[in-house]
Amino acid sequence: MKKNDIAEITIEDIGIHGEGIGKVNGYTLFIKDAIIGDVVEAKVMKAKKQYGYAKLLRVIKASPHRVEAKCAVARQCGGCQLQELRYEKQLDFKQAKVRNHLERIGKFAVEELKRIEEPIVGMEHPFAYRNKAQFPIGQDASGKVVAGFYAGHTHQIIPNTDCALGVSVNQPILELVLSFVNKYQIPVYNERNHTGLLRHVMIRYGFRTKEIMVCLISNGKTIPHVEMLVEQLRQIDGMTSITLNVNTKKSNVILGDKVITLWGQDYITDKLGDTSYQISPLSFYQVNPIQTEKLYQLAMEYADLQGEEHVWDLYCGIGTISLFLAPKAKQVYGVEIIPQAIENAKENAKINHIENATFYVGKAEEVLPRMYTQTQIQADVIVVDPPRKGCEESLLETIVQMQPEKVVYISCDSATLARDLRYLCDRGYELKRFRAVDCFGQGVHVESTTLLIRSKATQ
Numbered sequence: 001m002k003k004n005d006i007a008e009i010t011i012e013d014i015g016i017h018g019e020g021i022g023k024v025n026g027y028t029l030f031i032k033d034a035i036i037g038d039v040v041e042a043k044v045m046k047a048k049k050q051y052g053y054a055k056l057l058r059v060i061k062a063s064p065h066r067v068e069a070k071c072a073v074a075r076q077c078g079g080c081q082l083q084e085l086r087y088e089k090q091l092d093f094k095q096a097k098v099r100n101h102l103e104r105i106g107k108f109a110v111e112e113l114k115r116i117e118e119p120i121v122g123m124e125h126p127f128a129y130r131n132k133a134q135f136p137i138g139q140d141a142s143g144k145v146v147a148g149f150y151a152g153h154t155h156q157i158i159p160n161t162d163c164a165l166g167v168s169v170n171q172p173i174l175e176l177v178l179s180f181v182n183k184y185q186i187p188v189y190n191e192r193n194h195t196g197l198l199r200h201v202m203i204r205y206g207f208r209t210k211e212i213m214v215c216l217i218s219n220g221k222t223i224p225h226v227e228m229l230v231e232q233l234r235q236i237d238g239m240t241s242i243t244l245n246v247n248t249k250k251s252n253v254i255l256g257d258k259v260i261t262l263w264g265q266d267y268i269t270d271k272l273g274d275t276s277y278q279i280s281p282l283s284f285y286q287v288n289p290i291q292t293e294k295l296y297q298l299a300m301e302y303a304d305l306q307g308e309e310h311v312w313d314l315y316c317g318i319g320t321i322s323l324f325l326a327p328k329a330k331q332v333y334g335v336e337i338i339p340q341a342i343e344n345a346k347e348n349a350k351i352n353h354i355e356n357a358t359f360y361v362g363k364a365e366e367v368l369p370r371m372y373t374q375t376q377i378q379a380d381v382i383v384v385d386p387p388r389k390g391c392e393e394s395l396l397e398t399i400v401q402m403q404p405e406k407v408v409y410i411s412c413d414s415a416t417l418a419r420d421l422r423y424l425c426d427r428g429y430e431l432k433r434f435r436a437v438d439c440f441g442q443g444v445h446v447e448s449t450t451l452l453i454r455s456k457a458t459q
Contacts, residue, residue: 126441
């Protein structure tokens, strides 16, 4: 097929990014917004030798798994790729995604995976679950100031102040911000020429505490008349922290390094299980607290701590997993590259009266090898929860050298997870358990927890 060809296609599979997959005379097409079971008419937009990308023109016959999207802009917005797919099928897709990556990239045998795979942990209500949202502020084609989310693979803002995945308080906060911008003619950021002030609004919400944080991200050290906005925002029930984050870099990175407190605290507090956490604007904290608690309980189960273990928590953030595990361990050590996150982790240990947790600032792939080389530190259990790029090979090499009895690997990217598991399993570890946890309902991402045990042959 070639560009601009129009074809009728039956969708037979889903790609890793949530696109429908179908074939025309053996030629594979990837079609956004089409789902398994649909018969669609699509136009080829980009054609390669063996596959191409097509635009959905219309659904000729709807799949039995198709549902009406809850959000009116679900197709345009880049945040939800699966909202028109029945939730049970979303879970099937995500479980298969993890399994297929372990098989294809990790080279684990199909029969072995079937034996150790556990059912995906789904959500009871896969909407209104996000405790954090970052809304870009800009202008539409007519010059009107809007807030919303970027369209997929673009920086075009799709206006939306009431995201179906976010909490209800987002909308009144954004409406106050937009009203303030219009009233005082605050220049909004233009990323093409790096002009304007207000770039984003970040809102964080404590599901258990009901505390609210509003962080204004600015291309400058101040925003004119911001005290008027603060006065209005502080009237909202639960408002706890209003801050200004300064980001003057010509970059698509949302947050800068400097945070100025405009009113209240510079953090909010929330809880996972019995543990309280202080969360600052720069803190990494899982966006779905209900599922995160299930994820960490699963990690606790896999670690099976008996009270005498030394545990290393790598990429520890504000100490969420470290402090979750500490009551069951003899000593926990956390490593995180962001200094403010480590300060939060230390403070979180204090407010939870946890005295057996020690935290280090630095890259995990540098701190652990250095400390092992210098002091021959040991670990009974190592927990890793890296970013999407996975673990650096130098870190994996040190884990192998330290020979912990167990490695619990929490991952938000099953492709890099599979790669890293293969490295460890080729060097003395056995994959014993794995389970996907859906922390991103309506989207294509999925968390997973895996348990590795050191092989008896290496002991």
